[in-house]
Amino acid sequence: MNILEVRNLTKKFGKFTALDGVNFEVGSGEVFGFIGPNGAGKSTTIRVLLGILKASEGEVKIFGKDAWKEAVEIHKRLAYVPGDVNLWPNLTGGEVIDLFVKLQEGNNQSRREELIKKFDLDPTKKCRTYSKGNRQKVALIAAFSSDADLYILDEPTSGLDPLMEQVFQECVMEVKNKGKSVLLSSHILSEVEKLCDRVGIIRQGQIIETGSLDELRHLTRTHILVETKQPVSSLNKIQGIHEIEETARGLTFQVDTEELEHVIRHISQFGIIKLESAPPTLEDLFMRHYESKDKVEGKVSGGVH
Amino acid sequence: MDLNIFANTGKLFRFILHLDRIRIPLWIIGLALFTLIVPPTFENLYETQQDRDAIIETMANPAMTAMLGTGDLENYTTGAMTAHNMLLITAVIVGLMAILLVTRHTRAEEEEGRIEMIRSLPSGRLSYLNATLLVTSGTYIVLALFISLGLYALGIESIDLEGSLLYGAILGGTGLVFAGVTAVFAQLTENSRGTIGWSVTILIFFYLLRAITDISNEALSWLSPLGWVSKAGVYSSNNWGPIFLMLAVSLVLFILANYLNSIRDLEQGFIASKPGRKYATRFLQSPIGLAFRLQRTGFIAWAIGMYILGASYGSIFGDLESFFEGNEIYQQMLQQAEGASIAEQFIPTLMIVISLLATVPPVMAMNKLRGEEKNGRLEHLLARAVSRTRLITSYLILAIVNGFVMISLSALGLWSAANSVMEEGLEFRMIFSAALAFFPAMLVMIGIAAFLNGFLPRLTHLVWMYFLYSFFVLYLGNLMQFPNWVGQLSPFGHVPEIPIEDATFMPFFLLSIIAVGLMLISFVGFRNRDI
Numbered sequence: 001m002n003i004l005e006v007r008n009l010t011k012k013f014g015k016f017t018a019l020d021g022v023n024f025e026v027g028s029g030e031v032f033g034f035i036g037p038n039g040a041g042k043s044t045t046i047r048v049l050l051g052i053l054k055a056s057e058g059e060v061k062i063f064g065k066d067a068w069k070e071a072v073e074i075h076k077r078l079a080y081v082p083g084d085v086n087l088w089p090n091l092t093g094g095e096v097i098d099l100f101v102k103l104q105e106g107n108n109q110s111r112r113e114e115l116i117k118k119f120d121l122d123p124t125k126k127c128r129t130y131s132k133g134n135r136q137k138v139a140l141i142a143a144f145s146s147d148a149d150l151y152i153l154d155e156p157t158s159g160l161d162p163l164m165e166q167v168f169q170e171c172v173m174e175v176k177n178k179g180k181s182v183l184l185s186s187h188i189l190s191e192v193e194k195l196c197d198r199v200g201i202i203r204q205g206q207i208i209e210t211g212s213l214d215e216l217r218h219l220t221r222t223h224i225l226v227e228t229k230q231p232v233s234s235l236n237k238i239q240g241i242h243e244i245e246e247t248a249r250g251l252t253f254q255v256d257t258e259e260l261e262h263v264i265r266h267i268s269q270f271g272i273i274k275l276e277s278a279p280p281t282l283e284d285l286f287m288r289h290y291e292s293k294d295k296v297e298g299k300v301s302g303g304v305h
Numbered sequence: 306m307d308l309n310i311f312a313n314t315g316k317l318f319r320f321i322l323h324l325d326r327i328r329i330p331l332w333i334i335g336l337a338l339f340t341l342i343v344p345p346t347f348e349n350l351y352e353t354q355q356d357r358d359a360i361i362e363t364m365a366n367p368a369m370t371a372m373l374g375t376g377d378l379e380n381y382t383t384g385a386m387t388a389h390n391m392l393l394i395t396a397v398i399v400g401l402m403a404i405l406l407v408t409r410h411t412r413a414e415e416e417e418g419r420i421e422m423i424r425s426l427p428s429g430r431l432s433y434l435n436a437t438l439l440v441t442s443g444t445y446i447v448l449a450l451f452i453s454l455g456l457y458a459l460g461i462e463s464i465d466l467e468g469s470l471l472y473g474a475i476l477g478g479t480g481l482v483f484a485g486v487t488a489v490f491a492q493l494t495e496n497s498r499g500t501i502g503w504s505v506t507i508l509i510f511f512y513l514l515r516a517i518t519d520i521s522n523e524a525l526s527w528l529s530p531l532g533w534v535s536k537a538g539v540y541s542s543n544n545w546g547p548i549f550l551m552l553a554v555s556l557v558l559f560i561l562a563n564y565l566n567s568i569r570d571l572e573q574g575f576i577a578s579k580p581g582r583k584y585a586t587r588f589l590q591s592p593i594g595l596a597f598r599l600q601r602t603g604f605i606a607w608a609i610g611m612y613i614l615g616a617s618y619g620s621i622f623g624d625l626e627s628f629f630e631g632n633e634i635y636q637q638m639l640q641q642a643e644g645a646s647i648a649e650q651f652i653p654t655l656m657i658v659i660s661l662l663a664t665v666p667p668v669m670a671m672n673k674l675r676g677e678e679k680n681g682r683l684e685h686l687l688a689r690a691v692s693r694t695r696l697i698t699s700y701l702i703l704a705i706v707n708g709f710v711m712i713s714l715s716a717l718g719l720w721s722a723a724n725s726v727m728e729e730g731l732e733f734r735m736i737f738s739a740a741l742a743f744f745p746a747m748l749v750m751i752g753i754a755a756f757l758n759g760f761l762p763r764l765t766h767l768v769w770m771y772f773l774y775s776f777f778v779l780y781l782g783n784l785m786q787f788p789n790w791v792g793q794l795s796p797f798g799h800v801p802e803i804p805i806e807d808a809t810f811m812p813f814f815l816l817s818i819i820a821v822g823l824m825l826i827s828f829v830g831f832r833n834r835d836i
Contacts, residue, residue: 047684047836050684050687050688051687052684052687052688052835052836053835053836054833054834054835071687071692072690072691072692073690075687075688075689075690075691076690078688080684080688080689082681082684082685082688084681086680086681086682087682087685088595088599088682089496090599091581091589091598092580092581092582092583094581094582094583094584094585095581095582095584095585095589096585097585098584098585098589098590099585099589099590099595100685100689102585102590102591103590103591103592103686103689103690103691104689104690105689105690123583124580124581124582124583125580125581126580126581128495128496139685152688
């Protein structure tokens with residue numbers, strides 16, 4: 001069952017089209033990664049999901065309800081952490097957490113204490129004195145102390161230290177194990193890779209790719225490092241090989257995943273001493289989608305025997 | 306002394322000028338226009354000395370002195386009349402301008418972390434403060450010259466060159482003094498709200514100190530910089546002493562601000578912040594509780610201020626009484642209105658000023674909604690189980706209650722002070738109804754603010770333009786002899802003058818209907834727009 005469904009969502013600000021027919025869905029118990037470069041429309045999408053912006057066209061449903069008309073009902077079961085957390089300078093962190101949890105209409109006092117300890121936050125300090133990371137902690141503690149069914153997290157870890165990011169990942173895994181859904185927008189691709197079941201990539205207001213990481217990997221390349229007894233010849237004539245480079249440790253190149261079999265068969269003729277392969281990272285995927293096409297294609301270098 | 310701490314002040318000076326390239330000229334042009342349209346109007350309305358002498362009759366009483374300061378009533382030329390009616394109020398506005406301008410480039414920039422960036426560049430520790438003070442000083446020199454030459458260029462006989470130069474210099478000097486006050490508070494307080502709050506408090510304190518001492522003991526008015534404004538005797542005795550006092554005081558304040566800045570750490574104040582509550586009180590945990598909590602300090606400060614304002618005006622009633630006792634012409638002139646005592650006839654005039662000022666905090670309370678939106682904090686609430694209707698209703702209720710409290714407290718202040726100085730006290734019911742008569746007009750202003758919040762969130766400050774219009778036409782209305790409709794374009798122009806006039810039902814009813822209508826429509830706008 002889908003918790004969240006976005007159909008043909010378009011949002012215009014005057015003449016500028018920020019979102020242009022966005023489609024995706026998040027299933028029950030699924031962690032969905034939402035990635036894209038700055039200004040691609042991630043936060044705009046999220047603000048439409050929250051009923052803060054009104055869609056120009058299209059349909060957004062959360063828990064089967066309309067995100068604009070039934071915002072309040074939806075929000076009783078939803079927790080949100082914005083990327084840029086602006087808090088009231090004259091309230092303390094503890095006060096803000098209580099306020100947020102109360103407005104959610106849930107109450108989980110023991111969870112609050114546990115999370116404050118875990119995230120190592122001083123709740124008696126005024127928000128004015130908090131750093132960006134600490135303000136984010138306030139929003140995260142409030143979100144995870146509530147018993148929501150859907151968590152919408154908009155770049156929630158951009159100000160956290162690695163230790164706290166670990167705590168954050170634990171929190172996400174915990175809600176995932178309870179069968180809750182998460183929409184995670186992030187620039188930290190290793191985090192998305194670790195946490196997300198499926199990923200959607202948005203660019204210039206359009207979703208250009210969605211699917212599970214495995215599915216997406218299929219579209220991309222595997223890194224290979226190989227050392228052979230004899231020099232490998234005519235490698236550049238084989239289809240699907242890119243970025244060949246000779247290094248001190250051996251020969252490195254990238255292979256389109258569907259061509260892997262051919263390539264390995266070819267290399268094995270030259271007597272393999274060492275073979276290392278690394279799965280394509282999300283970063284490769286990301287880069288491949290964002291760099292303009294001609295630039296990627298033109299990089300193939302040859303001349304290795 | 307190590308000059309490095311002032312490094313690059315010149316570049317920063319130009320940078321700040323660039324930032325304020327529109328704001329400062331607008332202030333200067335606005336103030337100049339405000340000043341320059343008055344003398345020709347007076348010249349037209351009061352052509353002969355007899356005409357002006359007639360108006361003196363209504364000026365020469367403690368109520369007017371409390372409001373406008375002392376003036377040269379012996380020799381009431383067009384020039385003296387302009388200085389008497391306009392100089393003090395303009396000086397207060399200039400003071401307010403200095404407070405906003407200096408805060409913007411000192412504590413506000415520091416709070417936003419921009420001074421940190423400037424300091425990381427090769428600029429000195431005191432450079433930004435002094436660049437700000439230089440820009441402010443330059444602004445006031447230009448303002449003074451502009452207004453001086455403008456007044457002189459009007460070519461009115463009694464508006465001579467020396468008096469005009471002094472007129473401009475007084476305004477510039479007042480600006481410098483309050484720039485100094487603000488620069489000092491920018492060091493003491495930890496955030497820009499505190500800086501503005503404290504500086505405005507000082508401004509109001511000096512105004513009230515002057516009002517009370519002008520009536521009771523004029524020599525003591527020398528204690529208030531705003532008292533110096535009338536002491537200069539512009540267009541009569543032309544006394545330059547106050548200018549030197551203003552320059553000396555602002556120099557001392559500038560040096561003090563520099564000293565305090567040099568001994569403190571960046572982003573710290575001298576009034577340390579204490580740790581706060583670990584848990585939110587039950588009261589805070591709702592949108593309306595939060596909205597109130599955010600405005601609490603301002604609300605209390607305004608409430609005290611309105612009570613003191615009422616009490617200051619109330620305290621002149623004793624003098625009013627004894628003033629009229631020995632003056633038969635006055636008694637004849639004013640006795641026309643039946644059923645109201647002489648003192649009571651001044652109540653509507655005072656109430657207009659009081660009610661206009663009491664409208665400021667509720668309109669601010671309503672516009673806080675937009676402020677929260679701009680700071681990206683409404684998202685936190687709307688992303689939770691809070692409906693938009695509930696949110697705007699919270700702010701609306703707070704604004705309405707705020708207005709009621711403000712106007713009631715000033716009425717209470719006026720009544721209690723008047724009672725303590727008069728032989729025969731005033732009736733509280735009468736004072737209270739005279740004040741409350743303005744409440745529907747106030748509701749219209751709140752309604753307009755709500756409407757703008759709902760439909761035109763980028764233009765919420767338009768309500769202040771309308772407010773300034775109301776202030777201008779009602780404050781100067783009688784003197785300028787505007788046609789009736791000019792005053793009636795403002796909701797405050799429809800309020801019956803209790804206790805002189807009877808309270809009629811229609812204006813209250815119509816104003817209330819308009820107010821409620823605006824508020825209800827604002828809900829529709831707020832529910833249907835992007836945040």
